[in-house]
Amino acid sequence: MNDASMDRRTWLASAAMALGLLLSYGTLAVQGMMYLLPQQIGRRGRKLFAGRLVDYRVGGVRTFLDLEGNDILVKRDDNGLKAFSSVCPHLGCRVHWVDAEKHFFCPCHRGVFDETGIAISGPPADGGQRLSEVPLDVDKDGGVVYIEVKDIKRS
Numbered sequence: 001m002n003d004a005s006m007d008r009r010t011w012l013a014s015a016a017m018a019l020g021l022l023l024s025y026g027t028l029a030v031q032g033m034m035y036l037l038p039q040q041i042g043r044r045g046r047k048l049f050a051g052r053l054v055d056y057r058v059g060g061v062r063t064f065l066d067l068e069g070n071d072i073l074v075k076r077d078d079n080g081l082k083a084f085s086s087v088c089p090h091l092g093c094r095v096h097w098v099d100a101e102k103h104f105f106c107p108c109h110r111g112v113f114d115e116t117g118i119a120i121s122g123p124p125a126d127g128g129q130r131l132s133e134v135p136l137d138v139d140k141d142g143g144v145v146y147i148e149v150k151d152i153k154r155s
Contacts, residue, residue, distance in 0.1 A: 044150070044151050045148050045149060045150050045151060046067075046148070046149065046151060047137060047146035047147065047148050047149075048064065048066070048067075048146060048147045048148075048149055049144070049145075049146060050062070050064050050072075050074060050083075050136065050145040050146060050147045051144075051145050052143050052144055052145065053081075053138060053143040053144070053145055054143060056074070056076040056081065056145070057076065058076055058077060058078060059076070059077065059102070060075070060076060060099070061073050061074065061075045061076075061097040061099070062074045063086075063097075064147060066134075066147070066149040066150070067149055067150070067151060067152045068150075068152060070085065070086060070087060071085075071086035071094065072084070072085065072086065072134050072147055072149070073085075073086055073095070073096075073097060073104070073131075074136065074145070074147065075097070075115065077115060080138070081136060081138060081145060082116070082117070082133065082136075083133065083134040083135070083136045083147055084104070084117050084131040084132065084133055084134060085131060085132040085133075085134055087132070088106040088108065088111055088124060088131075089119075089124060089127075089129040089130065089131065089132065090106065090108070090109060090111055090122075090123045090124045090127065090129060091108055091109070091123075093106050093107065093108035093109075094106075094107075095111075095113065095131065102115060103115065103120070104117070104131060106122065106124065109122050109123045109124075110122045111123055111124040111125070112125070113130070113131055116130075117130045117131035117132075117133065118130045134147060134148065134149070135147075135148040136148060
């Protein structure tokens with residue numbers, strides 16, 4: 001009887017030790033992932049006021065800044081509004097709207113993007129790239145436009 005209770009104690013002690021090790025290594029793994037991927041974990045967004053829908057003319061583009069100081073280009077066409085990042089996907093230069101030619105232009109390598117953000121000439125077109133779309137929301141009742149942007153990175 002004494003030998004059986006010793007076996008049970010040994011088993012329970014081993015199980016408790018294994019559970020403690022498993023929990024501590026699991027916690028260490030989670031903390032390591034949060035250190036390696038801090039921007040993906042806990043980064044949230046917010047909506048920024050981008051004017052009223054009636055202030056946007058069809059065919060025109062308005063420029064706004066996100067929380068990190070990057071331009072957001074909001075274009076209105078017959079189908080509604082679309083927002084694009086001004087960062088060229090080729091090398092990260094700043095794209096701007098050329099109203100006379102109705103396209104987005106990147107001055108670094110003469111990249112041209114059509115009204116929908118698809119590259120039609122230059123190195124971005126050769127790479128099959130397009131401008132990144134930025135989510136936006138239009139409050140139909142009030143006619144208010146909001147751009148959805150990411151919060152500022154925290155150090």
